[in-house]
Amino acid sequence: MTMLYVLIKRNCKLFFRDKGLFLSSLISPVILLLLYITFLGNVYKNSFISFLPDGIDLPEKLLDSLTASQLLSSLLSVCTVTVAFCSNSLMIQDKMTGVRRDFDVTPVKKSLFAVGYYVSTALSTLLICLAAVAVGMVYLAISGWYISIPDILLLIFDVFILTMLGTAISSLVNAFISSQGQSTAVMTIVSACYGFICGAYMPVSSFSKTLQKVLSFFPGVYGTSLLRRHSMQGAFEAMKDSGVPQQIISAIQDSVDYNIYVSDKAVPYYLMILIISGCALLIAIFYIFASIFRRKKR
Amino acid sequence: MEKIIKIEHLFKSFGNVKAVNDLSFSVREGELFAFLGVNGAGKSTTISMMCGQLLQDSGKIEICGKDTCASMADIFSRIGVVFQNSVLDPFLTVRENLESRAAMYGISGRKFDSRLNELASLLSFENILGRQFGKLSGGQKRRIDIARALFHNPDILFLDEPTTGLDPQTRKILWDVVTELRRGQNMTVLLTTHYMEEAADADYVVIIDSGRVSAEGTPLELKNRYTGDFVLIYTDDENFVSSLGFPYQRLRDSFRISVPNCAEATRMIVHNQDKFVDYEITKGKMDDVFLSVTGKKLTVGDEK
Structure with missing residues (x-):
């Protein structure tokens, strides 16, 4: 345990002292949020308005909050993975600079190094994502505060399990990468694709049935759904209180992936958590085995 | 003296390239052993196999009486490696770097402080302990690399071109330390170098070319034989x-x-x-020996 603590401490220190790495990881969620607000804010808002029947006027504040909470959940869903990839670049850097060669001539087990990278990446990713949650809360307070304290806590829990998943995915991918070029290529692909795959940029419900079926195998989709539930729940309740029929609310919820359907059945909340946690654990185990066998060079 | 490293019929290929081709030699305990060869001769591949970073295709490596394929975990705590390039963390201070690496050998707390003081005095880096490693000069970095390799008091020290690009003062410090360790602790040192005057001070020299031993012996034997x-x-x-x-x-x-x-x-x-x-x-100088040996590879092979 002492050795693991030393490794985690070393990795975290390096992440926070490498100003370029730390600041770019920290700033990226804020930039992403600004981009969302600028380019997607009105699209989302108009989409909500289009659902409302004639005769029902919702306060501007509520519509803004609904839009803001959807943007926030999209942001967090993407960040838990992209920030993890950014934080995890230390693993690649260590291979490139030869630090791993130095580690490999010590009696420490290879699996411990793998766990060390995993935990330190998860910690730094979580910290940055929690900072993004804090920024998001300020944004929600400005747009319209309808979120409850239990929902904030559940949102933090979602961020936690999704960080574990993002860290596991980035760790497994980075275990096979050993150059800056490969790392940049992977980061570019992940940044460009992940938002679509997890339903952050466009709701999965807006895709074709076949694509929805394919994406239902991807745990990130359930992550976005969980985040939507906890960030938007307060706003939906306020809509109900304003006299919007439940049928309309359900239609809006389905349109933003509040519910995910597999074979026309809604995936229950507990199952979403199990899918994400299970996948995170499974991928993390794969990663540890991959790290051990990759280091035994032939 | 007991043989602390034994290498028998070692082979290693990368695709069609035979990096190490039936290499056999041994190193005696307490010896300064120089391992020479042009770039690409197979020195680094051999050292990587000895340090457990590469697996041989065939052949046997025994270090401290243990087979590297079976007992590498035991061997790691008995070897120290100074790599060609610095492999410490540039954003950490000298102390933090050594602290994290020492912990990998179970050295922490007072034991760490005591060993740190000992090495800082031996390698003259007491006044740079708090400085960021990446901001040190080449010579200062090298001294810390050596301290890192020596922290756990290894029986064998691998020095892979340790003095390349160093100023004369740092080279002298390095060799004084190596001499002191060999005298005081009977430490075995395996050296690869491009400086032939360093090889001239070795107890035993092996020159390899294309993954094979081209010549071996004491510096005097080699000089008499080849120049x-x-x-x-x-x-x-x-x-x-x-x-x-x-x-x-x-x-x-x-x-x-x-x-x-x-x-x-x-x-x-x-x-x-x-x-x-x-x-x-x-x-004749070791330079002459080296040129003679690598230039007459086939003749030497035939003679052998």
């Missing part, structure tokens, strides 16, 4: 030097005459006593 002697005569009379009938090289204020052996040099001097007023007889 002749040289007579350095301080004169400007080139006609006389030329009339001696031996190959020679003109230097700034002298001539370097190559003779087959010391007896021949004596005979030449006795016969020309009036001309040999200011002169010296020297053995």
Whole structure:
């Protein structure tokens, strides 16, 4: 345990002292949020308005909050993975600079190094994502505060399990990468694709049935759904209180992936958590085995 | 002296390239062992296999009586490696770097402080402990690399081109430390270097070429076997030097005459006593041995 603590401490220190790495990881969620607000804010808002029947006027504040909470959940869903990839670049850097060669001539087990990278990446990713949650809360307070304290806590829990998943995915991918070029290529692909795959940029419900079926195998989709539930729940309740029929609310919820359907059945909340946690654990185990066998060079 | 490293019929290929091709040698305990070869000769591949970073295709490596394929975990705590390039963390201080690496050998707390003071004094880096490693000069970095390799008191120290690009003062510190460790702790040192004067101080030298041993022996044995002697005569009379009938090289204020052996040099001097007023007889250098060996690889192989 002492050795693991030393490794985690070393990795975290390096992440926070490498100003370029730390600041770019920290700033990226804020930039992403600004981009969302600028380019997607009105699209989302108009989409909500289009659902409302004639005769029902919702306060501007509520519509803004609904839009803001959807943007926030999209942001967090993407960040838990992209920030993890950014934080995890230390693993690649260590291979490139030869630090791993130095580690490999010590009696420490290879699996411990793998766990060390995993935990330190998860910690730094979580910290940055929690900072993004804090920024998001300020944004929600400005747009319209309808979120409850239990929902904030559940949102933090979602961020936690999704960080574990993002860290596991980035760790497994980075275990096979050993150059800056490969790392940049992977980061570019992940940044460009992940938002679509997890339903952050466009709701999965807006895709074709076949694509929805394919994406239902991807745990990130359930992550976005969980985040939507906890960030938007307060706003939906306020809509109900304003006299919007439940049928309309359900239609809006389905349109933003509040519910995910597999074979026309809604995936229950507990199952979403199990899918994400299970996948995170499974991928993390794969990663540890991959790290051990990759280091035994032939 | 006991053999602390034994390598038998070692083979390693990368695709069609045979990096190590039936390599066999041994290193005795407490010895300064120089491992020489041009770039790509197979030195680093061999060291990587000895340090457990590469697996051999076939052959056997035994370190401290243990097979590297079966007991590498036990061997790691008995070897220290100074790599060609610094492999410490640039954003951490010297102390933090050594602290994290020492912990990998179970050294922490007071034990760490005590060993740190010992090494800082030995390698003269007491005043840079709080400085960021990445901001140190090349020489300072090298001293910390060596401290890192020595932290757990290894039985064998691998030095992979440790002095390349270093200033003379740091090179001297490094060699003083190595000498002291060998005397005080009977530490075995396996060195690869491009500086032949460093190899000349070794107890035993192995020269490899294309993954095979081209020549081996003590520096004296190699000099006697692969180079002749040289007579350095301080004169400007080139006609006389030329009339001696031996190959020679003109230097700034002298001539370097190559003779087959010391007896021949004596005979030449006795016969020309009036001309040999200011002169010296020297053995061939390790540079000459190296050039001779790598330049006559097939002949040497045939002779062997």
